Every structure is written in C-alpha cells, then in structure tokens.
Amino acid sequence: MDPILITFVAYLALMLTIGIITYRKTNTLSDYVLGGRKLGSWVTAFSAAASDFSGWLLIGLPGAAYAAGFGQWSLWIAVGLAVGAAINWTYVAKRLRVYTEYSNDSITLPEFFENRFRDRSNLLRLISAVFILAFFLFYTASGLVSGAKLFQGTFDVDYHFALIIGALIIVGYTFLGGFIAVSYTDFIQGVLMSTALLFTSIYGLIQVGGFGGLFEQLSAVNGSLVDGFAATSYNQPEGIIWEAAGPIGFVGIISALAWGLGYFGQPHILARFMAIRSHQEVRKARLISISLGLVIPLYGALIVGMLGIVTFDQPLADSEQVFIQLVQVVYDPWIAGALLAAVLAAIMSTVDSQLLVSSSALSEDFYRKYFRKNASDKELVWVGRLSVLVIAIIALLIAWNETSSVLDLVSYAWAGFGATFGPAVLFSLFWRNTSRNGVLAGIIVGGVTVFTWQYTGSALYEMVPGFVFSSIAIIIFSFVGQKSSDEVKEEYDKVAGA
C-alpha cells in the first residue's frame, strides 16, 4: 500500500478521534464557540497561527518565492504579516480578552460590538454577521478547493471525489467537537506545519551550501531573484522562465506590506484571543506564536520556494506545487506522507475555524436574536452544529467549479475582513469616544470599499483604501452622530485600567 496514503489516513483518524473525545466535553454554546475560555497559552498560540495561515503558507507563499525569489512581493508580504501579527498579539490580544468579558461576556465579534456600544437596535450585530457570512463562504470554499487539489495532485483522484472526501472529514470533526476540538487539532496542525517547513528548509540549505550557496545559485539564474525591489516574471506554460521585469514599485511594496493590516479584523483569529484562559497567559502565548508559529514558518516558506528554483531540473508548470513536489523528491515516501499531511493540516485548520465562526454568526447572531430568545444551551449547540452543515454545503457548491482561483478568493476575503472589522476593532478597543454610529459606518464603508475597489482598476490592494476609508468613517461619525452613554465610557475606563 502507498506509504503516503497510509500516513494521510493515520493523520485523519487522529483528527477525528480528537473530535469524538471533545464531543463529550461540549455542553454549552460558549464551550462550542469559545471552548468555555479555557485554552492554555501553547494551544492558543499554535491554533491562532494554524487557523491564520491556511494552505497559503505551504502552497501560496512558497509558490510566490519559487516564481520570483525575493524579486516580487513574497519578502514584503512575509514582513508585513509578521509585523501585523506581532502588533495584534502585543496590543489587541489582552485588551480584547478583557473587554469581551467585561462586555456582558461576549463570545463573538458581532456580539462584542453590540454589547460594547449598548446597541439596542441589533443593527450593529446584524450587519457584522452578514459580512462575516458573506466573506467566510468564499474563504471556506477556497479552503475546500485547496484540499481537493492536494488530494487530486497527490493521489491522482477525480477533483469532485477529492472535494467531497475532504469536506466530509473537515465538517465531521467541526460538527462534533466545536471550538475545543478545532483548537486542539489546530495545535497539532500548527506544530506539524512549522516542523515541516523548518526541516525541509534546513535540510535543503545544507544541500546547497547554506544561505551563501543559495543566494549565489539564485543570482546565477537571474539577478532579479535576489533583489527585493525588482519584479520577476514566471509563466512556464507560456515559456517565461524567471525573466527580470523592472522595479516592483512603491504601490507593489505597500500592497504587500498591507497584508499585515488584515490581522486586526479576522474573526477566526480574534476568537483565539477571546478564548485564552486568562489575560496573563497572553504574554506567553505571544512569545510562542511570534517565534515558533509565525517567524519560523514564514522563513521556512520563503526558503522552501527558493530552494525549488535551484533543485528541480525542469521548471514547474504550476509554481504552487513547489512544496508538494519538493518533499516527494527530497524525502523518503513515509516522511513525504507526513509532510504532505501538514499541507492538509494547514488547509483543514483554517476551514474548520471559519466554519465555526460562521456557525456562531448564524446560531448566536441570528437564531437566538431573532427566532428563539430563550433557547436552551443544548438547543443552541445543535443549531450551531446544523449551521456548520448548511454553510459547508453552500461552500461545497461554490467550490464545485474546478477552475475556482484559491489565492484570489483568499486575498479578497483577507482584505474584506481586515477592512470591514480591523478599524472597528481597533477603535472600539483603544478610542474612548468611539460611538455605535461610528463603528457601524466604519464596518459598512470598509466592506463596501473592498467589494467595489476592483472596479477602479487600481493595482493597489483593496485592503489599503478599505482600511483608510473605514477609519475615516469611524472618526467622522463618532464626532457628528449620537455620543456614547456614560455607562459605555465607564466600562471603557474600567477595561483601560484593568
């Protein structure tokens, strides 16, 4: 039997076992959505990293580094993400953990906005939940497509068969265990991803004579590969193999760095901050996450992509296959199987978190709010589970089209959340005079800018105008509209002093 298949099956069996074990520990909606705020620092750190990176870390970033070395946006996007995540952990994590507990023990982002501003109209919560559902449907679909393409490329099976198998497994354990299962499996997946990138890049660097050898061989291929300010073109099917393409330009660098702004508004990552056992655990989780869960995998992804350039005799038709092909060339099939399972881990760990946040938007923000105000905890857990099923089925339908572009969807959803919720989260946490109308305007302006920016034809990443316009809207509407009540300001002062 194929060693790669055996490793995949063993890995998936482990994930499902964790789902079944944690199923017994899930009694309330808070348990299902936030694990009852019981997560320790190691689990929080790695599950935040794993739910963040998705297949993008092992497929997209190495692919970009393979296609252009330093000479495009891969270096800048890694730096932007690292800085954004570090700021998020340093300033947002603790404040959000404390504030959500003070604000009537809020367990979702829409609920936090509503409680933070004492919004009796439900509008804030409703608009937030609508944007969450809209962006996550496409995000989840892109994850299912990545999973299907991995199975398809590794086992040579039909795309639609691979899609259904992957979806059944992911939904299976999200459905059973909710947040506790997702966070623990994310922990394992985060460790696996970091380890896979670390070992592959160290092993490869030794083979090529260290960084000096790698950079020398890259510049022998084309000088633009080792120049972070130069662009490089790569399109093997059209016969363009690592050709210099002029300077990357200011807009290119700013657009890539702006990925870092996305962190402040990602509901599935912020949910990890809300779930940590106590705010004292944040400093330890931050250290673990930034060093082992962020910087090492980012370096690993860049190095793996560049090693691909100097390793393969024939340039790859699809640059994003670089990690998948490299591990199969370099390692024994048993080790390759484990490392490819890490790719699946990366995809699964993001899709499950996104399914869960979408499910909480449906169960908590729609069902409890509009249909059954007095629903019991047990009923809400089941509504949450059924929501996962419904969302997964719609995402599956979107993913059914084999030509779906994974990275375009991910980049779009990342900008969508970053611009819609990023400024709203930051102003809610750090500006005392932020008002309900300000945040409402910011959410709508940010979301609408991301939806419409593509029609301007600008090369600038939609995150930048979305984030800026949303921030301006929050400031203007907080000044001109109805001011926050004294109760809201007193709560802010308590949190600021905590």
Next chain:
Amino acid sequence: MITGWTLFWFAVPMPLLVIWAIYTYFKEGKDEG
C-alpha cells in the same frame, strides 16, 4: 549577488520581532509579579 537592502529586510525585521516578544514577555512578567 544579493543586494544589501534585500538582505537587510530579509534578515532584520522578523528576528527583531522575536527579540521584541522575548523582551515584552519578561517585562510584563516583571510588571505583573
């Protein structure tokens, strides 16, 4: 060969963030304790 600024952006900011995380870990631990 690799340009100086490319090497700088590759080798400096990310390790610096790890040093920052180590520094804040001990500083906040001291403040809390």
